[in-house]
Amino acid sequence: MDLLGPLTAELDELLADADAALARHYPGERAGRQPVHTLYLPADRFQAGSVADLGAQASQVLAEHEQDFLTVIDGDEDLLARVRAKIETEPIEDLRIDFEDGYGTRPDEEEDAAAQAGGRALATLLGQDPPPFTGIRIRSFEPESRARGVRTLLLFLEALGQVPDGFVVTLPKVTAIEQVAGLAHACQRLEAHLGGRLQFEVQVETPQSVLGADGRVLLAPIVTAAEGRLTGFHYGTYDYSAACGIAAGQQSLDHPAADHAKAVMQVAAAGTGVRLSDGSTNRLPVGDHLVPGWQEHLRLIRRSLERGFYQGWDLHPAQLPTRYAATYRFFRDGFPAAAQRLHTYVSRQESAILDEPATARALSDFVARGLDCGALEESEVVTATGLQIGTLWAMARRPREGERA
Template sequence: MTLSLPSTETARLLDQLGQANLRFQQTYPGDKPDRQPVHTVYGGANLFKADTCVKMGDIALNNLRTYAPNFVELARVLRLEGHEHLPTSIADIEALTARLDALSPAERKGETAWLAYSVYNKIVQKLQREPVEDFRVDFEDGFGNRPDAEEDETAVRAAKEVAKGMQQGTLSPFIGIRIKPFTEDLKQRGVRTLDIFLSTLLGETGGKLPANFVVMLPKVTIPEQMTTMVRLFELLEKANGLAPGTLRMETMVEATQIIMDDEGRNPLMRIIRASEGRCVAAHFGTYDYTASCGITARYQTMAHPVCDFAHHMTKVALGGTGIFLSDGATNVMPIGPHRGDNLTFAQLRENQESVHNAWRQAFHHTTHSLINGLYQGWDLNPAQLPMRYAATYAFFLSSYDEAVHRLRTFVERAAISTLTGDIFDDAATGQGLLNFFLKALNCGAISEEEIEATGLTRDEINTRSFYRILEGRRGR
C-alpha cells in the first residue's frame, strides 16, 4: 500500500482540526439529558403560599372532573384518536371503563380506547401526585408595579413561604422567582427584591436553597444585563456563604431586539455567553413579543406566525447548546363565565362550552409547541393544568410505538458500531432518541418498563446518557 501524504504534516493538520472540533463540541454539547419540566406556572408573589402547588392540583382535578367526568367526554372534546368509536351512554362508558381497568397495560394497547383511557387516567394521577412541575414566584407582570414598601414586605413573606414549603415538602420539583427587568427604570427594584428574597430565604433555611432553584430575568435585550446579574450572584453567594456558581438564572425572549439586534444579527448566543454558564433556559413571552411586533391585543396568541418565527430563530441560535427552551402561555382561561350554586341549565351549558373551547385552544397550542420541539410552556391558572398534561401525554403516547422501533433499531446498530470505535457520532444521535423517552418518563407519560422495550436495561436508562450506554456495552 502506498501513501502520498507525509505522516508528520498530516498528524499536525489533524491535531489542529481536533482542537477546533473540541471547541465546537464545548459550545454545542447537545441536548441535556437532565429533567426539563413540561411547564412553568407563573403566579403573583403576593398570592404565593407554601401549599400553593398542592391547592392548584386540587382545583385542577375538580375542574377536570366537572367538565370531563370520564375519559370518553375528554376524548370527544379534544377529538383524540379513536373518539368517534367510543360509547355514548353512561352505562356503556362505565362498562368499558371497568373492562379497561381489569386489563394489564400491555393488553389495553390493543383496544381502540387505549389512548383516550390512558391520557385521562395519567392526568388524574399526575394532578394527585405532582400537579405542578415548575413554579415561578412572580414579582413582574403577575405582581405589577406597587409601592416599594409593599414589594419589600411581599419579598420577605414569599421567601418565608418558600422556606416553609421546603420544610413541609410541598414545593414543586422546580421553583424560582421572576424579578423585575434590568431596564433603566426598574433595575434598582429588581436588584432589591432579589436581595431581600434570597437573604430572607437563606436566613430561614440555614443557607439552603430549594432543589432546582432559578432566578428569571425578564425583558433581556443586551448582554450587559446578564453580566450584571452574574456579578450580583457572585456578591450574594459570598455574602451568604454559598458555593461559587450556586445561583442559576433564566432569560426571556420577549422583544424583537433579542431576535435581531441593531446590526442585523441574532444576539441570543452572546446573551447566553454573558451569563458565564449560569443561564439554563430561555422562556418565550408570547404577549410581550407580539406587542413588540405591533400585533394588536385581539391577535396576540401563541398561534400567530410571528411567534413561530421567533421560536425557530431561537432554536437556530441556541440549538445544541443544552439551553432549555420554553414556549409561552395560552391566555384564554378554562373558567366558566357563571359562578354560584344555583345556576340554570342554560348557564351550566354556557360554562361547559366556554371551558371546552378553552381546553381545545390550550391543547392545540401545546401540541403545536411539542411538534416544533418546544417541550415546555407557561401556565397561568390551575384550570390550565389538565390540558397541559393532556396534550403532553397524547403527544408522547401516540408516538411511542414508532419511537420504540427507531431507538431499538439504533441500539442494535450502535452495538455493532462500537466495535469499530465509532462512538461519538452514535452517542450524539442516540441521545436525541433517548431524550424522547426521558422526557416522556419525567412527566409521567410512560414508565421505565416501557422504555425497556427499546432494548435498553433499566440501569442503562438511569445513566441518562447514550454515550455512557455505548461505553458500557463496548466494555462488555
C-alpha cells in the first residue's frame, strides 16, 4: 500500500488538464425551470397586451370547442381543468418576438420603428404580468442580413432599457461556428454599452450547423464558441427539411431527417447545460382543421417528450391547449411508475426492476420536470416517493433557481 499515495498523486497530475476540460465543457444541467414551449409572435403584432390577448384567444377556443377538445383528450375532465387553469394563469411560458421569418423583409425604417416599439412594449409588459421567459429572434449572421440583425437587437435593447432575467436572443440559420462566436462578441459589446447579461440560443435549421464541409459535427464546437452564453439548441423544422431536399408535403417533426438532426443535437448538448427544443408544426388547429390539428399537435408533442425534447415551438394560440394537455398527460401518466421505482430505490426494497444510480437520476429528473411545468404537485410527489423536494432535486443533479450547477 505504500505505492497508493504516490500513484494517486501521479494520476491526479496526469489527468489534471482532462479533469479541468471536463468540468469546463460539461458543467451539467443549468439552474431553473425549462419552459415547455416557445411561442413565436411576429414583431409587428407584439404589444404590451399581447400575452393577455393570446391567453384570451386560447381560452375562447377552448370554451367554444370544449366537447371537441374533450374528445381529443379521451374525455379526461381532470386534464381539461388543469389545461384551463394553466391558460388562465400563465398562457405563455416563453415568448419570442420575431424579427425573422415571421416578420418578413421590411424597409429599414419600418424595422427600426418596430424594434424600438417592441422594446418599449416589452418594458411595459415586464411591469405587468410577463411570461417567465422572453426574447427576440433577430436575422441571421449571414453577410446580407448581419448588419440588420445587429441593428434590430441594439435598437430593441436600447428601447427596453435593461436585460431582464430569462431574456434570450435567438440566432437563426447558423451556417458557421464563427457566426456563433460573432454573436458572443456582439453580446459582450452590448453589455458594455447597456449593462446586464445577454444569453442566446441557436436554431439548428441548416445542414451546415450539424455537419461541416470537412465532415466534422459542428454542434459541439458551437457550444464552446458561445463562451458560456448558449442556453439552447432549437430545431427548425421547415428550413432544415427544405435544405435537405425534402418535399413540402413530407416536411414534419417526425421525418427521419428531423430525427437524425435532433439526435445529433441531443448528443452534442448532453451534460453541457444547453437545453433542447423541438420545432414547430405548421398544421394549425383552425377552422375545419381544428380537431385534426389538435390531434396532430398532441401526437407530435408526446413523441418529442418521449424522445427527451421537453420544449417545442408554438405558432398559434389554439395550439396552447394541446401543448399543455400533452405535457401534463405525459408526466401524469409516467408519474406512478416513476414514483414507485424511486421509492423502491431509496428504501432499497427488492424489486423485479434493478435500477442503477443513473436510472434513479433519470427518474428524479422526470419527476422534477413534472413539478417544474405544473403537471405534478409537491404534496403528491412527497407522498408517493417518500422524498423531500430538495432531496429529489439533488438526486436529479438539477440545481434550483438561484443555485449553481
